[in-house]
Amino acid sequence: MFLNSPTKSKSLSDAANYSLSKLAVTRLRRNRLAAASLCYFIIIIALCYIGPILYSLSPHAQVLALDTTLPFTRVNLVEVRYDEAKETPDEVTTFPDFLEVYAINGETDVAALAKEGALEINGVYFKQIERFHLLGTDSKGRDLLARILHGGRISLGVAFLATLTALVIGLSYGTVSGFLGGKVDTFMMRIVDILYALPFIIFVILLMVLFEGFEYKILLVFLAIGAIEWLTMARIVRGQVLHLKKQEFIIAAQATGASFFRIMTKHLAPNLIGPVIVYSTLLIPAVMLLEATLSFLGLGMQAHSASWGTLIHEGQETMHSSPWQLIAPSLFFSSTLFAMNILGDGLRDALDVKSAKD
C-alpha cells in the first residue's frame, strides 16, 4: 500500500492541538524578559488606575508651605474648613503657619488640637492630620507620588487611545489600499507619502495656537498624535495585505468559491493580526514619548492634568536643587517605555509564524 501512515511525524500527538496563538503564548512565557515586562506593565497600569484610590493624597491640593519636601518625609498639617461637613478642606496649612495665623486664643487650644485632633475657633474648623510623602512634594507642595500616579493615567490613556485611533484608521486604510491594489493603491499611498512629509512639530504648534484656550486640550494632543501615527500602521497593513492576497491559500479559498467577505474575515484578517499586534505594542511607547515631548515643550498637557511629560518638564526646572522631582517621574516613564519595547520585541518573536515550523 502506498499510503503512508501520518503517525510517522513525531510532532503529532492526539492529545493536544497547538494553534499558532497557543504556541505564541507559550513562546512569550518562555521569553523571561518579555514575560517580566508584561507583568511590570500590568503592575504600572494597576498602580496608575487603582493606586490613587488607595493612596488618598490629592495630586492637585497645593500646600505652599510644604514645597519641595524630601522623599520619605512625615509632616504634620492642619486642615482648615469653614464648614464642618465639607469633604475637602478649604485650606491645608503647616503647624507653624497655623500657630501664626489662627492660634489667637492662646496655648490651650493648640494643646487641645494636638490632643483631640479637632478644634473649632469662631466657626472655623481645624483638624490635625499627619501625612507621609513617599516621594516628597513638588515645588507647589503637591504630593509627587500622587501626581505621578495621576499623570500615568493621562500618559497611558493618551497612548492607548491614540494607538487605537491609529490602529482603526491605519488598518482600514491599509487593507482597502492593499486589497484593491492598482491605481487606487497608488493614489492612496501617495496621500500617505504627502502626510508623512508634513513637519509634525509645526503641525502641532499650529494646532495649539489655533485652539488657544480650548478647554479639552487633551483631545488636540490626541488628534495630533493620531493623525500622524496611523500612517506607518497603514503602510505596514498594506504591505501585509499585498503579501497575503498573493498567498496560495487566499487563491485556494477563491478557487473553492469562497465569498469576498469570507476571504476577508476568515483568511485575511486572522493572518494580519500578528504584525498588527506587534506594531501596536511598539506604537504605545512611541506615542507616550511623543506626548511627553509635546508636554515637555509646553505644547501638550496643562499643569492641572499633568502627564509624565509635564512632570518631567517641571522636574527639569528644579533639577539642581531638588533632583528627585526629575528622577522620580523619569524613572516611571522610562521603565514603562522599556517594558513596552521589550514586550513588543517578545511578541514579534512569539508571533513569527516561520519559527513555528520547526
Add this chain to the structure above:
Amino acid sequence: MDDNSFLQVKDLKTHFSIEKGLLFRRQVGSVKAVDGVSLTLARGEILGLVGESGCGKSTLGRSILQLVKQKSGSVTLDGKELTAITGKSLRSSRADFQMIFQDPYASLNPRMTIYDTLSEALQSHKEIPSSEVSAAVGSLMTKVGLSPRFMRKYPHEFSGGQRQRIAIARALAVEPKLIVADEPVSALDVSIQSQIINLLAKLSREMDLTLIFISHDLSVVKHISDRIAVMYLGNIVEIGPAEEVFHNPLHPYTKALVSAIPVPDPKKEKERKRILLSGDPPSPINPPVGCAFHPRCPHVEEECKKARPELEPFNGKSQAACVRLQALNTNSI
C-alpha cells in the same frame, strides 16, 4: 465526439500588462504569459503539462480555472463556457473545477485547523447538516490517506507530504470534474513525490476526474499522464500520448528536454547524448518573431523566423509546432 471534448480550450491568451508612472499609470507593454493555446481533453483524461519556469504553464492552469482573467479565447467545460460567467454564478460553478497548488506550506491557511479548511470547502457549495460535517471531513481525510483523528490540528503540525494530501482533500471536497494540479510535487521530497503522484492517479481513476498535471519535470508526469503537452513561451509546442512524447519526441525543444533526463543505468547514462540548448528563454514581453524557439534551436533556418508554426499532426499520434517538423523527423528515423 462529445466525450472527447470535455474540456475545450480555444486560442486562449492571457497577458499581464506592465504599467509605469508615478501617479497616472499607463500601460507600457504586456507579458504574454499564455499566447494562444488550444487543447482538448476527454473526460477522465490526465494531461501532463511540462515546460521550464516562466513558460506560462501555471498561468494557463489558472486561466482555465478563471483565477486569472484571460485576454481572449474560450474555455468550455462540459459544454459550459467559463469565460462568459462572472461574479456569483462563477463562484457557484467553481464546484466543477478545482486547483491543487505547488507549495503545501503556502496553500493552507496557517490559522485554520484541517477541519476548518476542509469543512469550508465542503460547505461552500452544498448544505450539509452540521451533525454530518465532521463525518464528511473524516471520510475526505481517509480518502487521501490521512487519519481523521488529526482533523483538529493546524497545518504547521504536518509534514509537506501530509499537507499536500490535505490540499488534495480540499480540492476533492466539492466533488469537481476537473482538477488542475500546479506542480503539486515539486516542493516535496523525492520519496514523497511518488506517493502523491500515485494518490492523484488513483483518485482520478476512482472519481473519473479530468486532471491537468503541471510540472517542470518530464519524468514526473510520464507515469501519471495519458497525454503530455510541452509548453514553450506561452505556447504548446508539442502534444501527444505520454509514451510517444517521451520516446519519440518531435519538436527540437522536446528532444532537448527528453535528452536531459538522467538514466538510472550507468551504462546507458554514459551513452546518453544531451542536446545542450544555448541561451535563456526569450522574454515573454517581447517574444521573437516567427517560431518562439528559433533563437535557441539547433536546427534553425531562415523560414523559422518568419511565421509562427501551428500544431501539426505527425505520424498520426502526436502533434508538434515546428516549421521543419517533416524534415527533422524523417531524417532522424
